[in-house]
Structures are given as C-alpha cells and as structure tokens.
Amino acid sequence: MPGPVVNGVAGARRAGYRDLMRAWRSSPQSAVRRFGGLAVLAVTALGVAGCGLQIPADPDGTEAAVRGGTLRVGVTDNPPWTDIDGAGEPAGTEAELAMQFAAELDAEVEWTVGSEASLVGELERGRLDLVVGGFVDDTPWSEKAAVTRWYAEAEGEDGERERHVMLTRMGENWFLVTLETFLDGVTP
Numbered sequence: 001m002p003g004p005v006v007n008g009v010a011g012a013r014r015a016g017y018r019d020l021m022r023a024w025r026s027s028p029q030s031a032v033r034r035f036g037g038l039a040v041l042a043v044t045a046l047g048v049a050g051c052g053l054q055i056p057a058d059p060d061g062t063e064a065a066v067r068g069g070t071l072r073v074g075v076t077d078n079p080p081w082t083d084i085d086g087a088g089e090p091a092g093t094e095a096e097l098a099m100q101f102a103a104e105l106d107a108e109v110e111w112t113v114g115s116e117a118s119l120v121g122e123l124e125r126g127r128l129d130l131v132v133g134g135f136v137d138d139t140p141w142s143e144k145a146a147v148t149r150w151y152a153e154a155e156g157e158d159g160e161r162e163r164h165v166m167l168t169r170m171g172e173n174w175f176l177v178t179l180e181t182f183l184d185g186v187t188p
Contacts, residue, residue: 056173062129063105063175071102074112074119074131081134081164084113093152094132094166101130101182120144123169130179131167139165146170151183 075095077084083092089099090111102109112119112128120141122128135141137150150163166183168176 056177059171060126060169062169062172063178066102066107066129066175067105069107070110071098071105071107072110072112072127072129073098073102074114074122074128074133076114076116076119076131076133078134082132094134094164097166097183097186098130098132100186101179104182105178116141120167123167126169129168129172129175135165135167137163137165139167141167144170146172146176148176148180148183151180151187 075082075084075090075098079092081092081094082090083095084090089095089109090113099109112122114122116131116133119128119131119133123131123145131145135147136156137147139147141147145167146169148166148168150165152164153161154164156162166179168179
C-alpha cells in the first residue's frame with residue numbers, strides 16, 4: 001500500500017529526500033503529484049547547476065572585473081558619509097567602506113566625483129561599479145540603480161531615522177550580493 005500523499009515543502013520534509021528521489025525515478029509525474037512543485041524545483045536546480053549557470057549572475061561581469069582590478073566608485077559630497085575636500089581621495093564613512101571593499105577584492109579604487117544625477121547616469125552606462133553619497137533606502141534613484149540592503153541607521157536632519165544604502169548597476173546581482181555580504185561583515 002502506498003504511503004500517504006504529502007503536498008508542498010512541509011510534506012516533502014516529512015517524506016524525506018530519499019522518498020522524493022525514489023518517486024522521481026519511478027515516475028516523474030507521480031513525484032510531481034505527490035510532492036507538489038518541490039520535485040520540479042529540485043530537478044530544475046540540478047539542471048541549472050549542471051549547465052554551469054551561476055545565480056545570482058552578473059551579465060556584464062562586474063564582480064569578476066573588479067576582483068584583482070579596479071573598483072570604479074562614484075562619490076558625491078554629503079558629510080559625514082562622504083566628504084570631498086579636493087585635497088586627495090574622498091573621505092567619510094562610505095568612502096572608507098568603499099576602500100575597504102576594494103581591498104577585500106584586491107582592487108584599486110578609481111574615484112569619480114559628481115552630482116547624484118551624473119553619477120547614476122555613469123552607473124547606468126556601465127562606467128561606474130558603485131556610487132556612494134549618504135543615500136537612504138527611499139532614494140529616488142531606485143528606478144535607475146540597484147540599491148543595497150540598508151547597512152546603517154542614523155538620525156536625519158528632521159530627527160527621523162534614516163537607513164543608509166549604496167548604489168550599484170542594475171542587473172549585476174552577483175556584485176550586489178558580494179557588496180552586501182561585505183557590508184554585513186563590517187557594519188554593526
């Protein structure tokens with residue numbers, strides 16, 4: 001007599017991986033009925049892994065280009081997050097974080113100073129990898145740039161809490177994940 005029919009992820013956990021694979025080998029259709037979408041997901045994941053496809057991905061290869069190369073950082077003046085004084089490299093909390101991130105990737109930093117609009121435009125055209133400047137999580141640039149998870153909170157000028165983020169190129173998700181992982185490790 002066959003075992004009980006289980007559905008969904010919780011049911012698949014109860015039935016176990018071996019039952020799923022045994023059912024799949026005997027009849028993929030039966031496995032789909034018995035284990036719901038989990039069987040399809042498992043087989044799809046195995047197929048994608050076999051193709052060498054990496055998810056998340058960088059269609060333009062940002063993370064690979066930066067690692068051991070150059071991190072192109074756009075910076076706009078917004079003390080204390082970023083400070084442009086003209087005497088050398090930008091300073092401030094986010095400028096320091098960008099330099100630490102570059103060091104972790106064994107990369108040199110190439111700075112571009114500009115307005116938010118010009119820097120986001122350069123980011124969209126692929127001429128920058130990262131933009132810093134005290135951006136907050138409700139930035140109006142989120143339609144033109146990928147926004148990291150917030151990594152720091154501070155009190156804004158209006159007394160409200162602001163959650164700070166950085167901007168990267170849209171679609172370069174592996175680079176974004178690498179940056180967020182770095183930020184998770186260095187910020188409280």
